[in-house]
Amino acid sequence: MDELSWQEVVAAISQASTLAELKDWRTRWVGKHGRITELMKGLSDLPPEERRRRGQELNQAREAILAALTQREQVLTDRAEERALEAERWDLTLPGREPDTGMLHPLTRVRRRIEDVLLRLGFSLAYGPQVESEWYNFEALNIPPNHPAREMQDSFFVDIPGLVLRTHTSPVQIRAMEQHQGRLPVKIIAPGLTYRRDDDATHVPMFQQVEGLVVDHGISVADLMGTLTVMVQELLGGSVRTRFRSSYFPFTEPSLEMDVTCAVCQGQGCRVCKETGWVEILGSGLVHPTVLRNGGYDPDQVSGFAFGMGIERIAMRLYGLDDLRLLYQNDLRFLRGFRHQGGLR
Template identity: 45%
Template sequence: MKQQLEQIRTHALSSIAGTRAAADLEALRVQYLGKKGELTAVLKQMGKLAAEERPIIGQLANDVRAAVEAAIEQQSALLERQALADRLEQETVDVTIPGTRQEVGHAHPMYQVLDEIKDIFIGMGFQILDGPEVEQSDYNFTRLNTPDDHPAREWSDTFYFDNGSKALLRTQTSPMQIRAMETVPLPIRVIVPGRVYRKDEVDATHSPMFHQIEGLVVDKGITMADLKGTLNTVIRAIYGENTVTRFRPHHFPFTEPSCEMDMQCHKCGGKGCPTCKGEGWIEVLGAGMVHPKVLSGCNVDPDVYSGFAFGMGLERLAMGRFKISDLRLIFENDMRFLKQF
């Protein structure tokens, strides 16, 4: 039995020293020290020994158990240190390698231009207002001196909510002229950016939903010269001092006299191309002096006060600012296009 115990000690210590995994070490513990292990099997034969041999063999068995347990504990600590070293080696980060660049978003090109325009007008003393996109026909048409038989009021031009409805998707931000004169103390200098809706066919310069910037100035002594000076200042601030503009006579129900402002085509320089439909000019905005009927309808005395109003197409301004040839690119959200800005 003494020889068996020595053999168990030798084999166990050798096997334990050769383990490379915690699972293998646990298997050896069970093999030698478990309830059905080799050392336990030997100790069960103690009853066959003579009385004088039992203490000697018992002491040897305890020594063997202690040696095996110590070897297991030592090897377990060694395996843990090795596992930690392996993990650290696998997870080592080379801090000298450049990190992965994180893409940062940016403002849409159209809103970049809008921010520029806001800054320009704020610098000129204007206030920025917002208004409802679902509007009443009274504000969108009637109080802007638009007669009932005007083509813009037809179902073919305007998005009404139902037949005979007085609610519609605003066709312009001009209704805010009325709302501003109702709520803002005189003198008034405001711009109103926002979405507007018209039944336009989609092409290189038109969309059924687009953005407009309405402007309104009401004060004593306002003239057409103030209108032209203000708009030329804004356009040249956006596109540069050499930008070429022109004003053409036009008609709007809510302004008198009325005009349209064109900018020389950024794509062809006035020679004619698909972007400007061969004309060499791109319409930028409509404008004019506020009609006396509109002023008096808002309890503003037209004999004392005068004013001008204008409506800019934000998409067309962005097209000119960034040399974009097709308005549809602004709405398609193609990242290849947007990343250029």
């Protein structure tokens, strides 16, 4: 063999660094027109003695080269696989990427939390229409025609005469009493959307209320105060202090507003609570005899209490917000901040 001995070829093959190099060696030496193949073709021209010796020599060279090629191919293939595996290896120490899942709106979570507390206190859920008749929204609740709530500036009236977007969830009081048909007790909460023509940092034209109504024999102001105090402490934490102030609502008599200690100053007095240490949380009172009568109950036989509160106001308190319009702007950067709020589902 001319330029290279077969031992040199085998040595070169065992050092080859690519499969392409191996292919080249194979073609040049043991391929169809390779050097050894050509030499074997020339054996028949040699005398018999010479032919056998030379034939054995060429066979040995061919076998050695083929074996070297196979071995090196295996090595290079294994290495390529190792590199591929290395490239694909998962780094289990990388921080995970949280999938972009949705979540309940903070107001929905607060509404459900309020519902949870009241359902545990024995209330059941009741609902009414958002487009309400003036009878259910005003008259039945003892709201006289000259009441400010009935003026165009405060309410959204519908083109159909006699209909209004309900200005509070209180009409459900009348509807619930009608549905009970005189049965006792009536003990319902009515969460839902309400509408008024207000728009500032603490008012939006569409907002959410939770109404509560209890009617039974011998219901007193003590029942009202006890129930609402437990509810507020469950909602805002046992350390919150409460107080009741007398107030006026057309559908309750007496009427009471409930205050809780200011979350900002813990009752010390600050700008938020106008230095009083208290902020109003809800309105309530004993159901007015006219309202009981309009619901089909005899005020000489039964009594009741009712309360209503804004879900937004509770949310602002729970989340420490000073502008409730943030809750309605659908800004995902703002809403995502509530994703991991503990305790609120």
